[in-house]
Amino acid sequence: MNIELIVIGKTDSQEIASLVELYARRVNRYCRFAVTTLPDVRNTKSLSAKQQRALEGEAILRQLSEGDCVTLLDERGTEFRSVEFALWLQKRMNSGVKRLVLVIGGPYGFSEEVYARADAKLSLSRMTFSHQIVRAIFAEQIYRAFTILNNEPYHHE
Numbered sequence: 001m002n003i004e005l006i007v008i009g010k011t012d013s014q015e016i017a018s019l020v021e022l023y024a025r026r027v028n029r030y031c032r033f034a035v036t037t038l039p040d041v042r043n044t045k046s047l048s049a050k051q052q053r054a055l056e057g058e059a060i061l062r063q064l065s066e067g068d069c070v071t072l073l074d075e076r077g078t079e080f081r082s083v084e085f086a087l088w089l090q091k092r093m094n095s096g097v098k099r100l101v102l103v104i105g106g107p108y109g110f111s112e113e114v115y116a117r118a119d120a121k122l123s124l125s126r127m128t129f130s131h132q133i134v135r136a137i138f139a140e141q142i143y144r145a146f147t148i149l150n151n152e153p154y155h156h157e
Contacts, residue, residue, distance in 0.1 A: 001031055001092065001093045001097055001098060001099070002031065002034070002099045002100070003027070003032070003099075003101075003102065003142065004034050004035075004063075004101050004102070005024075005033070005034070005035045005103075005104070005135075005138070005139065005142075006060060006101060006103045006104070007035065007036070007037050007038070007103075007104045007131070007135055008037075008038050008056050008059075008105055008106040009037070009039065009106065009131075010037055011132045012132070016133060016135060016136050020035060020135050020136050020139045023136070023139035023140050023142065023143045024139060026143045027139070027146060031093075031146075035135075035139075036063060038060065038063070039059070040106075041055045041106070052106065052108055053106070053109060053111040054111045056106045056111065057110060057111030058113075060105075060110075060114050061113060061114065061117060063101070064101060064117065065099065067097075067098055068098075068099045068100075068101045069099070069100050069101065069120075070101045070103065070117055070119050070120075071118065071120040071121065071122055072103050072105065072114065072120070072121045072122070073103065073105070073121075073122055073124065073134060074105075074122070074123060075123055075126075075128065076121060077120070077122040077123035078120070078122055079122075079123045079124075079125070079126070080122070082141060082144050082145065082148065082155060083148055083155075085122075086145035086146075086149050088122075089142075089145045102122075102138070103118075104131055104134050104138065107130075124138060124141070
């Protein structure tokens with residue numbers, strides 16, 4: 001299975017970008033993993049939140065193929081402990097999904113069209129995080145899931 005993490009906009013923090021790259025390299029030991037950064041919507045000051053979500057949604061939908069399993073990181077999604085997330089990931093791998101697409105939206109979330117296309121929604125926490133820091137946290141959780149599935153000593157419980 002291939003995993004692709006789609007994010008909106010480049011991070012302005014080299015530290016966050018470095019962490020995402022670190023965990024991306026680690027995840028690539030287990031499966032093909034890529035991070036796709038879609039450009040920020042331009043002229044957002046003249047757009048409503050709904051218009052911005054719609055434009056970001058169009059860009060996200062262009063990245064998707066018919067057989068993809070699409071999962072959104074969303075505050076209304078299912079929360080998992082790390083071990084539960086690892087089992088969730090294992091089920092996706094066992095189901096024969098060729099490409100799992102995980103999407104971190106922009107600051108206003110997702111358009112209705114993206115929600116309609118999604119197969120699942122996950123939440124990292126009931127707390128709100130910047131969509132920048134979520135990249136590093138979620139990349140680490142993907143790596144942690146693979147170490148759990150492979151009984152490696154990274155995760156302690």
